[in-house]
Amino acid sequence: MVSDPVGGRTRARLLFGLRVATLLVTAVVVGVLGLANLLRRWESHDLPLVQLAAFAALAAVLAGEAVLLARRRPWGRLRPLAVAVVLAASALAAVTLPEERTASAVDWAFGAANWVGLVVLLDRPLRTVVAFLAAHEVIALSNMLLFSDVDKGDLARLATGSVTVIGFPLCLAVVAAVLHRIAADAETAAAEVERVRTAEAVAAESHRRRQQRFAELSAGAIPLLEGLADGSLDPEDPAVQRRGAIEAARMRRLGAESDVVTNPLLHELRHCADVADRKGVVVELEARGHWPTPPVAVRRDLTDAALTALATAGSWARVTVVGDQGLVSVNVVADSGEAAPASPATSDVRVEVLGNGATVWVEATWQPTA
Amino acid sequence: MAADGVITAVIVDDHAAITAGVRYWCEQAVPPIRLVDAGTRLAEVWTGPGADADVVIFDLELVPGRPDFAELRRLVDNGRRVVVYSQHADTATALKCVDLGALAYLTKREGLDHLIPAIRATANGLPYTAPSLSGALVADDAPDRPRLSPREVEVLRAWFTSSSKDLVAAKLNITVKTVDTHIARVRVKYANVGRAARTKSELVSRALDDGLVTLAELNRTVTPL
Numbered sequence: 001m002v003s004d005p006v007g008g009r010t011r012a013r014l015l016f017g018l019r020v021a022t023l024l025v026t027a028v029v030v031g032v033l034g035l036a037n038l039l040r041r042w043e044s045h046d047l048p049l050v051q052l053a054a055f056a057a058l059a060a061v062l063a064g065e066a067v068l069l070a071r072r073r074p075w076g077r078l079r080p081l082a083v084a085v086v087l088a089a090s091a092l093a094a095v096t097l098p099e100e101r102t103a104s105a106v107d108w109a110f111g112a113a114n115w116v117g118l119v120v121l122l123d124r125p126l127r128t129v130v131a132f133l134a135a136h137e138v139i140a141l142s143n144m145l146l147f148s149d150v151d152k153g154d155l156a157r158l159a160t161g162s163v164t165v166i167g168f169p170l171c172l173a174v175v176a177a178v179l180h181r182i183a184a185d186a187e188t189a190a191a192e193v194e195r196v197r198t199a200e201a202v203a204a205e206s207h208r209r210r211q212q213r214f215a216e217l218s219a220g221a222i223p224l225l226e227g228l229a230d231g232s233l234d235p236e237d238p239a240v241q242r243r244g245a246i247e248a249a250r251m252r253r254l255g256a257e258s259d260v261v262t263n264p265l266l267h268e269l270r271h272c273a274d275v276a277d278r279k280g281v282v283v284e285l286e287a288r289g290h291w292p293t294p295p296v297a298v299r300r301d302l303t304d305a306a307l308t309a310l311a312t313a314g315s316w317a318r319v320t321v322v323g324d325q326g327l328v329s330v331n332v333v334a335d336s337g338e339a340a341p342a343s344p345a346t347s348d349v350r351v352e353v354l355g356n357g358a359t360v361w362v363e364a365t366w367q368p369t370a
Numbered sequence: 371m372a373a374d375g376v377i378t379a380v381i382v383d384d385h386a387a388i389t390a391g392v393r394y395w396c397e398q399a400v401p402p403i404r405l406v407d408a409g410t411r412l413a414e415v416w417t418g419p420g421a422d423a424d425v426v427i428f429d430l431e432l433v434p435g436r437p438d439f440a441e442l443r444r445l446v447d448n449g450r451r452v453v454v455y456s457q458h459a460d461t462a463t464a465l466k467c468v469d470l471g472a473l474a475y476l477t478k479r480e481g482l483d484h485l486i487p488a489i490r491a492t493a494n495g496l497p498y499t500a501p502s503l504s505g506a507l508v509a510d511d512a513p514d515r516p517r518l519s520p521r522e523v524e525v526l527r528a529w530f531t532s533s534s535k536d537l538v539a540a541k542l543n544i545t546v547k548t549v550d551t552h553i554a555r556v557r558v559k560y561a562n563v564g565r566a567a568r569t570k571s572e573l574v575s576r577a578l579d580d581g582l583v584t585l586a587e588l589n590r591t592v593t594p595l
Contacts, residue, residue: 286530333531354537
């Protein structure tokens with residue numbers, strides 16, 4: 001499952017605690033009770049060294065779990081091997097038991113291997129644990145049925161023993177399964193909360209941006225459109241046409257500002273130039289050098305100077321950008337009769353206008369202060 | 371140059387319309403320039419009338435996407451005066467052509483205003499710096515670029531952005547002649563750090579003779595960063 005970090009953390013914390021508890025319980029059951037049983041009845045065993053080997057195998061699996069737990073890693077591909085080792089140890093211990101001793105005090109492994117298996121399978125689905133416990137029980141039962149004369153007493157002993165041997169680990173496995181589900185639910189809930197929160201933030205941000213855009217347009221484009229609508233502005237008037245060209249370029253720029261591009265300044269300038277291009281002005285745009293990306297306010301100042309000059313261009317305009325780490329310079333040279341210098345809003349931007357009759361050169365420079 | 375003083379140029383370009391346009395500009399120029407059309411056949415630059423031409427107008431990309439720097443190097447090594455005439459406007463290509471010893475680098479867009487002056491300048495063994503090349507020189511951030519004075523950088527930047535020497539002169543409060551001097555000094559400095567070639571030694575020794583730059587200035591080449 002692809003989980004978000006919050007849900008993933010909840011889940012990991014819950015299951016880690018359960019894993020530690022299970023390992024501790026198992027360590028006590030196997031290491032203290034199991035070993036004590038084995039040693040106390042050492043003389044009763046026909047092959048005590050084989051029993052010891054089975055114990056060692058279980059202990060090795062527990063040691064493996066301890067290492068994995070310390071490194072917070074799951075069993076992964078080692079899991080089938082570990083289960084096989086546990087079942088083999090269980091079978092080995094059962095087969096080498098003295099006759100008619102299954103599920104008796106001598107049979108230490110009956111009440112130990114089940115716990116070790118649970119440790120290995122704790123984070124698996126419940127049915128896997130059930131299958132393992134069933135296998136464990138079948139080993140004990142078949143050993144008893146095949147190799148000894150069974151009487152009622154033996155069966156009753158096995159049944160009584162099975163209540164704890166199967167029941168307790170099963171309870172723990174059920175708890176683990178419930179915890180898994182709770183964790184998964186928590187994860188889903190956290191993801192949902194996060195999704196709703198993101199959606200709200202996005203909505204608030206786009207609302208804010210729309211309002212801001214509207215505010216920006218209200219200073220320029222809206223009075224112009226209102227004037228044209230109520231007839232107070234004459235579309236034939238060159239000054240009105242010039243204002244229209246400037247506002248059209250500003251609106252294009254506004255749209256281009258939210259585009260994700262590598263060079264926003266050039267991108268926005270291209271949009272400004274395009275408006276002049278559509279008017280029939282031949283625009284060439286050339287850029288040289290590499291410069292840091294100016295903030296939006298600075299880019300507006302830089303492009304505003306250019307689009308004002310472009311709006312008055314008669315037939316041609318040359319737009320150039322040249323920059324390095326210390327200076328960015330945006331230039332428009334065009335055959336404009338007059339050029340009103342735009343007043344930059346940011347203090348780091350300087351606009352210079354130079355005209356020699358037919359040609360006007362507007363240069364806006366920005367010196368990054370940082 | 372021919373005995374009658376008429377400049378001859380040979381053009382290598384795969385577009386017939388470009389060649390026709392250049393021929394028209396050459397015929398209209400005062401005084402006119404004789405143009406030899408080599409088409410796309412580089413051999414005609416080396417043999418026949420093309421071999422005696424004063425200037426080679428060289429389309430860098432006869433094969434699209436594969437700029438022929440090797441041929442440019444061969445031409446320069448044989449003392450030919452080359453105007454690279456390219457549709458490419460990128461800084462790296464322009465700088466590479468200058469480094470290889472081309473006396474002028476023009477984008478095709480600049481042809482109308484700058485090709486004839488470029489042919490005249492290069493025919494005399496002088497470099498010609500059009501605005502696009504000027505921009506490339508300003509943007510050059512190679513560690514081995516020559517050391518330029520702040521004024522020279524200012525002139526290059528203004529020439530690139532305004533593409534009018536009158537405007538540059540007005541803006542910087544200098545004469546057009548001083549603008550030209552600054553640009554010429556930059557080219558001599560670049561020639562000095564570029565590859566050894568006949569055009570380079572001509573250029574540098576002439577600049578020294580004319581007092582355009584001093585030996586001390588040329589030896590202090592690399593810009594400390």
